[in-house]
Amino acid sequence: MAMNTQGRPSRPVHAPDPGAYSETFSGSKGLDQAEPLIFERGDFDNCGVDLPEPKGLKTRLDGLERKSAIGLPGLSEPETMRHYVRLSRKNYAIDLGLYPLGSCTMKHNPRLNEKLARLPGLSDIHPMQPQSTVQGAFELIGELAHWLMTLTNTPCVSMSPKAGAHGELCGMMAIRAALDARGETGRRRVLVPESAHGTNPATAVQCGFVTDEIPADASGRVDMEVFKSKLGDDVAAIMLTNPNTCGLFERDIKEIADLIHEAGGYFYCDGANFNAIVGRVRPGDLGIDAMHINLHKTFSTPHGGGGPGSGPTVFSEALAPFVPVPYVIQDGETWAMVEHEQEARDLSGGEPFGRLVAFHGQMGMFTRALSYMMSHGSDGLRQVAEDAVLNANYILARLRGEMTAAFEGTCMHEALFDDTFLKDTGVSTLDFAKAMIDEGYHPMTMYFPLVVHGALLIEPTETESKAGLDRFCDTLLKLTEAARDGDTGRFLNAPVHAPAKRLDETRAARSPVLTWREDETAQAAE
Amino acid sequence: MSQTRFTEDHEWIKTEGDGPATVGITPYAAEQLGDVVFVELPEVGKSFKKGDEIAVVESVKAASEIYAPVSGKVVEVNGALEDAPGKVNEDAHGAGWFFKLEVADASELDALMDEAAYQKHVD
Numbered sequence: 001m002a003m004n005t006q007g008r009p010s011r012p013v014h015a016p017d018p019g020a021y022s023e024t025f026s027g028s029k030g031l032d033q034a035e036p037l038i039f040e041r042g043d044f045d046n047c048g049v050d051l052p053e054p055k056g057l058k059t060r061l062d063g064l065e066r067k068s069a070i071g072l073p074g075l076s077e078p079e080t081m082r083h084y085v086r087l088s089r090k091n092y093a094i095d096l097g098l099y100p101l102g103s104c105t106m107k108h109n110p111r112l113n114e115k116l117a118r119l120p121g122l123s124d125i126h127p128m129q130p131q132s133t134v135q136g137a138f139e140l141i142g143e144l145a146h147w148l149m150t151l152t153n154t155p156c157v158s159m160s161p162k163a164g165a166h167g168e169l170c171g172m173m174a175i176r177a178a179l180d181a182r183g184e185t186g187r188r189r190v191l192v193p194e195s196a197h198g199t200n201p202a203t204a205v206q207c208g209f210v211t212d213e214i215p216a217d218a219s220g221r222v223d224m225e226v227f228k229s230k231l232g233d234d235v236a237a238i239m240l241t242n243p244n245t246c247g248l249f250e251r252d253i254k255e256i257a258d259l260i261h262e263a264g265g266y267f268y269c270d271g272a273n274f275n276a277i278v279g280r281v282r283p284g285d286l287g288i289d290a291m292h293i294n295l296h297k298t299f300s301t302p303h304g305g306g307g308p309g310s311g312p313t314v315f316s317e318a319l320a321p322f323v324p325v326p327y328v329i330q331d332g333e334t335w336a337m338v339e340h341e342q343e344a345r346d347l348s349g350g351e352p353f354g355r356l357v358a359f360h361g362q363m364g365m366f367t368r369a370l371s372y373m374m375s376h377g378s379d380g381l382r383q384v385a386e387d388a389v390l391n392a393n394y395i396l397a398r399l400r401g402e403m404t405a406a407f408e409g410t411c412m413h414e415a416l417f418d419d420t421f422l423k424d425t426g427v428s429t430l431d432f433a434k435a436m437i438d439e440g441y442h443p444m445t446m447y448f449p450l451v452v453h454g455a456l457l458i459e460p461t462e463t464e465s466k467a468g469l470d471r472f473c474d475t476l477l478k479l480t481e482a483a484r485d486g487d488t489g490r491f492l493n494a495p496v497h498a499p500a501k502r503l504d505e506t507r508a509a510r511s512p513v514l515t516w517r518e519d520e521t522a523q524a525a526e
Numbered sequence: 527m528s529q530t531r532f533t534e535d536h537e538w539i540k541t542e543g544d545g546p547a548t549v550g551i552t553p554y555a556a557e558q559l560g561d562v563v564f565v566e567l568p569e570v571g572k573s574f575k576k577g578d579e580i581a582v583v584e585s586v587k588a589a590s591e592i593y594a595p596v597s598g599k600v601v602e603v604n605g606a607l608e609d610a611p612g613k614v615n616e617d618a619h620g621a622g623w624f625f626k627l628e629v630a631d632a633s634e635l636d637a638l639m640d641e642a643a644y645q646k647h648v649d
Binding site: 447450505506509510 | 561563564586587588611612
């Protein structure tokens with residue numbers, strides 16, 4: 001036989017004590033690559049791009065030009081790519097697993113959205129281009145506006161707000177303008193339920209209002225008796241989220257709308273949780289006067305896809321005259337953008353409260369949201385809401401026997417638990433959340449809403465399959481059992497399998513280091 | 527003679543004779559808040575009515591308002607909390623005091639709880 005001498009070991013060898021080699025020489029651990037800050041990796045004297053030395057350069061800065069180096073790290077293109085890819089591998093993402101962050105609606109972002117958002121005619125345009133060259137983009141904005149008005153049954157929408165809280169600002173500024181136009185400058189009190197997103201009272205105060213808190217009743221909804229007692233001729237508006245942040249539908253919403261209108265105030269609805277009712281409920285039918293819609297929640301692209309969000313705000317007939325510029329209009333076959341207040345007054349006789357943004361909205365988010373809407377269709381969007389609510393209730397039903405549900409009955413799009421089930425275990429909500437990281441899940445929202453002690457707020461969205469939800473629930477039930485059995489080490493040390501271990505949030509808040517400096521950063525690390 | 531009274535919102539107020547009253551939050555409140563990372567103190571010389579929002583205490587979990595336990599004028603604040611908010615957790619009844627009030631109406635103190643009643647309130 002012809003002898004082949006190229007054999008190599010092809011079975012694992014069982015050397016003694018493999019655990020002794022958990023530390024490595026390089027600091028990397030297999031696919032978990034050690035990665036310093038880019039400032040520590042880079043070299044301040046080099047530049048990743050070769051540019052010819054400019055010849056005969058004359059500046060007009062008259063001696064004010066920078067004399068010293070700016071101190072940016074210089075890395076080659078592959079080094080830069082590796083830096084960010086390595087960092088991304090230490091992170092959790094919606095494309096990696098279930099992301100049950102309550103109130104954030106971390107749903108799958110379909111790849112079709114991305115394909116369309118990257119079309120050069122939409123992605124490579126500039127806001128200063130002549131209007132005649134961006135007719136397609138205007139038409140897309142107009143089409144999206146049409147869908148939003150149809151889904152909410154409202155006559156007007158401002159596409160300008162660049163995030164949810166910006167949409168709130170847009171709505172509350174319109175309310176303020178409407179009150180001023182009525183000459184009712186004494187109406188300055190805004191009613192806000194105590195479970196509201198923190199941005200609600202912050203927005204009201206920013207617009208010159210004072211806030212007045214409405215407590216929740218035992219069912220987790222607005223306490224109607226207290227609400228009625230707070231109505232008066234100094235009330236400007238109520239800001240209400242529906243479904244609310246406890247994941248519950250405000251059943252009295254129509255009565256709330258009627259009462260606030262009777263009292264002479266307006267109804268601002270926070271549409272952050274529109275995902276739970278899209279296609280099923282038209283907020284315009286419920287009597288809302290203004291509502292922002294987080295495109296980056298209800299219509300995919302969670303957390304703005306890591307970039308900007310988008311919070312178009314719809315308005316009722318009563319507030320429509322005050323909608324801010326800019327906005328797009330259609331005149332026959334041609335689209336145009338109304339950019340200036342005077343232009344808007346001349347065109348429609350309205351009284352815009354001002355110019356909300358320099359340039360119109362987030363084009364990339366508009367494209368993704370419209371792509372999501374059109375690929376689902378109106379029946380598909382209705383099913384989105386149904387599946388999101390069904391999934392949340394499946395989690396609630398599977399877990400409520402072992403974990404303690406905060407409220408009786410079913411929920412809408414998110415399941416809310418309190419920390420009663422952890423009582424006397426020595427494990428806090430925070431510890432429980434950290435243990436979920438070790439199990440490969442992003443934690444749910446915790447300690448919010450504030451009305452529930454040690455809250456755990458879980459929102460699966462319509463993205464997850466039953467099999468995925470079962471794996472998630474099985475894990476949470478095992479963790480609950482471990483906490484009850486006194487296996488506290490699993491929680492108090494967690495996370496032990498993550499690239500970063502338990503962080504010292506107190507120290508981070510008390511002595512934050514916000515700017516990288518060679519010496520100070522080294523000192524702070526000691 | 528000194529006496530300490532408590533509010534339902536977990537503030538304590540300690541009076542000594544006719545001198546100004548010292549106000550802070552209870553150890554129970556400090557524990558519930560978690561590590562305090564920031565305290566916003568009132569302006570010295572400013573007057574507040576009982577129940578007015580007078581200071582803000584921020585932990586890693588949330589920001590909470592402190593209400594004036596009785597009406598009065600602020601005569602001194604515990605500036606040490608600005609650099610060392612952790613004192614609220616370490617010694618809520620002592621070094622973690624917030625401010626001193628010149629009490630406007632001593633009878634308002636009588637409406638507050640004594641220590642035994644407060645203990646019952648938090649149990």
